[in-house]
Amino acid sequence: MLTPSSRRRGSAPRRRPRTTRALTGTVCLLALAGAALAAAPAPAADAAPADAAVPPAPVSWRADLSRTGADDVNVRYDAGALRVRDGSVSPASLGRDRGYASAVLEAHHVDRPVNRVAVDLDATVPDAASVEVDVRGRAADGTWTEWRRAAAGAPAELPRYVVDVQARLTLWNARGEPTAAVRSVTLTADDTGTAPAEPAPTTRASAFSARVYATREGLVGHTTANGHVIQANDHFVALPSRRALSPNGSGQYSVQVCGPARCETAPVWDVGPWNTHDDHWNPSSVREQWKDLPQGLPEAQAAYEDGYNGGRDEFGRQVANPAGIDLADGTFYNVGLNDNGWVTVTYLWTEGGGDTTSFPTWGTDVSIRQQATTASTRVASLPGPTTVRVRCQVHGQLVNYDGYSNDAWSYLPDYGGYVSNIFIDVADAWLPGVPTC
Numbered sequence: 290m291l292t293p294s295s296r297r298r299g300s301a302p303r304r305r306p307r308t309t310r311a312l313t314g315t316v317c318l319l320a321l322a323g324a325a326l327a328a329a330p331a332p333a334a335d336a337a338p339a340d341a342a343v344p345p346a347p348v349s350w351r352a353d354l355s356r357t358g359a360d361d362v363n364v365r366y367d368a369g370a371l372r373v374r375d376g377s378v379s380p381a382s383l384g385r386d387r388g389y390a391s392a393v394l395e396a397h398h399v400d401r402p403v404n405r406v407a408v409d410l411d412a413t414v415p416d417a418a419s420v421e422v423d424v425r426g427r428a429a430d431g432t433w434t435e436w437r438r439a440a441a442g443a444p445a446e447l448p449r450y451v452v453d454v455q456a457r458l459t460l461w462n463a464r465g466e467p468t469a470a471v472r473s474v475t476l477t478a479d480d481t482g483t484a485p486a487e488p489a490p491t492t493r494a495s496a497f498s499a500r501v502y503a504t505r506e507g508l509v510g511h512t513t514a515n516g517h518v519i520q521a522n523d524h525f526v527a528l529p530s531r532r533a534l535s536p537n538g539s540g541q542y543s544v545q546v547c548g549p550a551r552c553e554t555a556p557v558w559d560v561g562p563w564n565t566h567d568d569h570w571n572p573s574s575v576r577e578q579w580k581d582l583p584q585g586l587p588e589a590q591a592a593y594e595d596g597y598n599g600g601r602d603e604f605g606r607q608v609a610n611p612a613g614i615d616l617a618d619g620t621f622y623n624v625g626l627n628d629n630g631w632v633t634v635t636y637l638w639t640e641g642g643g644d645t646t647s648f649p650t651w652g653t654d655v656s657i658r659q660q661a662t663t664a665s666t667r668v669a670s671l672p673g674p675t676t677v678r679v680r681c682q683v684h685g686q687l688v689n690y691d692g693y694s695n696d697a698w699s700y701l702p703d704y705g706g707y708v709s710n711i712f713i714d715v716a717d718a719w720l721p722g723v724p725t726c
Contacts, residue, residue: 290301292599343595345401347479352394352444352456354471360393360536362516364460370412370470370693373460375542380562381519382615383513388468390460391514393536396427402450403478408439411473412478417463420471431649431714432676433541434639435532435568438577446481448575454478459531460513496678497570500633501613503546504562505621505629513559519617520721522553527559527615529587530577531547533638534560538653540675545635545703546616550625554637556672562612565576569613578603587613637703638676645678645702646723649714657706661685661698668706674714677701682719700726 354371357364365374376388405422414420423436424445429452436457439445456476462468506527509519511694516537517525526544528534533542540556566578569587573580580590582597590611591597602608614634616626624632653673658665661683671677679699687696688709695718697710710718 304702316403333367340647345480347477347706348399348401348403349475349477349671350397352397352474352476354392354394354474356395357392359538360516362389362391362512362514362537364392365392370472371458371460372470373468376462376466376468378512380560381508382506382513382559386465387512388460390458390468391516392456392460394456395476396453397476398453399451399478400619401456401480402429402452403480404446404447404450405479405481406439406447406454406456407444407477408456409477410439410441410471412469412471414469415467417466418469419461420469421531422457423457423459424476425455425457427453427455430647432433432647433638435542435571436534437532444583449643450480457531489522496635496637497585497639498629498633499570499613501569501585501587502590502611503614503616503621503626503630503632504610504612505626506559506561506615506617509618514561515558517558522602522619522622523617524553524555524619524623525558525617526555527561528557528568528570529561529564529589529613530566530698531560532568532571532577533636534650536673540671540673541638541649541666543637543675543703544614544622545637546595546620547633547635548612548624548626548630553620553623554669555620556675558617559615562615563606563608564604566603566612570634570639587611589613605714610646614655615666635703637678645680646720647676647678648699648720650675650677650708650712651714652712655699655708657704657708657714658698659706660705663688665707669704671708671712677708677713678703679720679723680714681724683707683726699723 355366363371363374363378373388373390379387379389380458408422408429412420420710422439424439425436426434426447434447436443460469509521511519515534535541535556542557543554545552545554567588568577570667572584582591592600592608593611655671656667660667662685680702682697682699684696685698688711690711693711694710697719698707700707
């Protein structure tokens with residue numbers, strides 16, 4: 290089945306107009322204009338200073354907490370505040386005895402590129418409860434950064450410039466104890482002037498890969514950290530950090546898992562095993578915790594093998610295996626595992642993709658075909674809006690869908706097949722900067 294995007298709060302806008310892609314160029318023109326003014330003769334002493342000398346003012350907005358939706362997990366809004374709805378619900382992969390809730394707030398468009406976001410939280414947080422605020426950004430090309438934590442006095446710095454900002458609240462409370470109550474969230478975005486320029490597609494590094502120990506998640510009927518109810522023979526993974534947690538039904542953060550038999554690309558829909566702040570795929574300098582560990586080494590593995598952190602995880606539990614990833618049953622058996630074991634994991638949203646270019650998609654249950662035709666074997670599907678890596682494109686069967694017609698198909702090496710360019714969420718029928726296969 291192919292259906293249009295349900296316009297979820299975490300999804301990219303379908304068929305963004307070309308003016309969106311021109312935003313960065315507009316900013317560059319303004320910057321050139323400012324440089325020209327600076328090169329002009331100095332004004333008289335009583336003249337007003339040039340506008341270009343005044344730093345752009347930060348952009349602030351207050352999030353609407355009352356609009357809970359499909360991307361939210363176990364959260365309720367009443368008496369003017371967000372709270373944990375059921376104190377017995379916890380992410381499936383963690384199995385902790387604490388109530389958990391998550392609210393993914395509406396993305397907010399800013400009128401200029403930004404890369405730093407501060408958060409002002411008005412909340413009552415009992416001793417046994419906690420509230421975390423993460424933010425991420427969507428660049429002009431439609432791709433998302435990872436989530437980054439923002440706290441009082443510690444704004445989140447995003448790795449590149451973005452034009453849309455989204456916040457996510459995570460609430461915890463001890464079972465039977467009062468829940469935190471979040472009354473308002475105000476976000477302020479600005480530009481540090483330090484975000485790196487995007488590298489040219491031909492010089493981008495490949496996505497980061499590491500060999501890690503995998504365990505089978507199982508837990509059919511339980512609820513994941515993004516609200517997905519686990520099904521028999523399910524296909525998704527859990528990673529021990531919320532920085533790469535996809536909204537329910539999307540593959541915005543996906544990994545390729547290669548086991549003894551084959552590889553599978555699967556979305557990140559849960560948090561675990563063991564830890565919740567261990568983004569081991571990131572360089573040590575930007576890793577949220579355990580910055581003294583090398584990139585690619587999960588804290589649980591270091592604790593199990595070398596006694597790191599006294600052999601315990603972030604919650605003080607004795608680590609019983611070196612797992613850095615949990616695999617849903619379908620993924621676990623599909624890659625060829627019969628028992629817990631070592632796999633090679635590629636974190637597809639990292640770096641620039643080597644000889645590929647990343648694009649967002651729209652739609653649900655979008656088919657990926659072995660060849661560029663709808664009659665070809667379906668080799669995989671995209672459950673919802675996903676960031677995909679495109680290596681090349683071809684002219685194939687003409688596809689007509691939802692008022693669009695296109696004969697262009699893109700090859701996705703992470704899935705081993707082709708997807709119609711109708712479902713690539715850009716204005717161009719033939720993808721810019723992507724070679725012909």
